[in-house]
Amino acid sequence: MTKLSMLLTMQLALVAFAATSDTCATGGVCPGTADVEVNGNLQLLQVGVSVRSADTAGGTAQAPAGADAALALAAAPAVVDQALYLDTVRDTLTGAILRTPGVKPGSGDASSLVHIPYDEQTRWQGASWCDYCYTMAGGARVQNVRDLVQKTISEGIPGDFLEAGTWRGGCSIMARVVQRAMGEGENRNTYLCDSFSGLPLSSQKKDGNAWSRMHFLEVSQKEVEDNVKHFNALDSNVHFRKGYFSQSLPKVRRS
Numbered sequence: 118m119t120k121l122s123m124l125l126t127m128q129l130a131l132v133a134f135a136a137t138s139d140t141c142a143t144g145g146v147c148p149g150t151a152d153v154e155v156n157g158n159l160q161l162l163q164v165g166v167s168v169r170s171a172d173t174a175g176g177t178a179q180a181p182a183g184a185d186a187a188l189a190l191a192a193a194p195a196v197v198d199q200a201l202y203l204d205t206v207r208d209t210l211t212g213a214i215l216r217t218p219g220v221k222p223g224s225g226d227a228s229s230l231v232h233i234p235y236d237e238q239t240r241w242q243g244a245s246w247c248d249y250c251y252t253m254a255g256g257a258r259v260q261n262v263r264d265l266v267q268k269t270i271s272e273g274i275p276g277d278f279l280e281a282g283t284w285r286g287g288c289s290i291m292a293r294v295v296q297r298a299m300g301e302g303e304n305r306n307t308y309l310c311d312s313f314s315g316l317p318l319s320s321q322k323k324d325g326n327a328w329s330r331m332h333f334l335e336v337s338q339k340e341v342e343d344n345v346k347h348f349n350a351l352d353s354n355v356h357f358r359k360g361y362f363s364q365s366l367p368k369v370r371r372s
């Protein structure tokens with residue numbers, strides 16, 4: 118890779134951490150999110166559905182009044198509101214839509230950790246771990262990934278996206294979905310770098326090994342690949358780099 122923009126998630130996290138909202142996940146306007154006008158699009162979809170059902174009625178159905186106008190609308194390219202789509206992806210990734218439980222950080226796997234009820238503000242801030250979600254980064258940081266990838270593309274800045282420490286892959290999924298939604302899927306790559314087996318043992322006497330016992334942080338590459346696939350975002354421009362960063366990242370830099 119010649120022009121790799123290393124948008125490390127941890128750095129993004131610091132930038133976005135201050136952005137919070139009480140209302141965004143339940144329909145309010147989130148920081149950095151444009152207001153969305155959807156009525157026109159919904160009307161268009163409804164018209165399209167009624168025309169299709171007339172078409173498939175075996176040719177005997179009488180065309181309804183106004184069918185010419187409806188057919189003209191149905192023939193128009195499908196309109197998908199990009200901001201609304203990306204909001205929905207973001208809130209699905211963080212578990213905000215399903216209001217999935219939080220998890221108290223600690224050693225062990227999901228079954229041995231304490232689950233706590235969903236809290237909108239905590240989830241937006243990414244202030245605790247979450248279960249049944251694709252990223253623990255929280256809404257503000259995932260929004261920041263989205264904003265930065267959008268800005269990079271809209272300003273014509275060349276480069277790829279790399280996440281060092283993917284866990285279940287949610288931030289990379291957000292980045293890849295933005296790349297594709299903006300028509301840049303073929304031109305840009307997304308790199309997911311992780312041990313896919315949790316944190317390493319400490320390498321120095323002064324560090325403890327507590328992190329390496331946090332099995333909740335261990336997610337296999339196969340599981341992450343499946344997660345990317347669920348968002349229809351897995352393709353040949355998505356690359357997995359398995360291994361501890363000390364080994365994997367220098368190779369990415371050189372490639």
Ligand SMILES: C[S@@+](CC[C@H](N)C(=O)[O-])C[C@H]1O[C@@H](n2cnc3c(N)ncnc32)[C@H](O)[C@@H]1O
Nearest residue numbers: 252253254282283284288311312315360361362
């Ligand atoms: C806190 S989670 C990352 C959360 C993730 N960015 C998200 O959006 O949910 C830390 C991840 O980094 C990985 N990791 C931590 N230290 C690592 C290292 N030295 N080498 C490779 N992977 C590492 C872990 O396996 C884990 O998946």
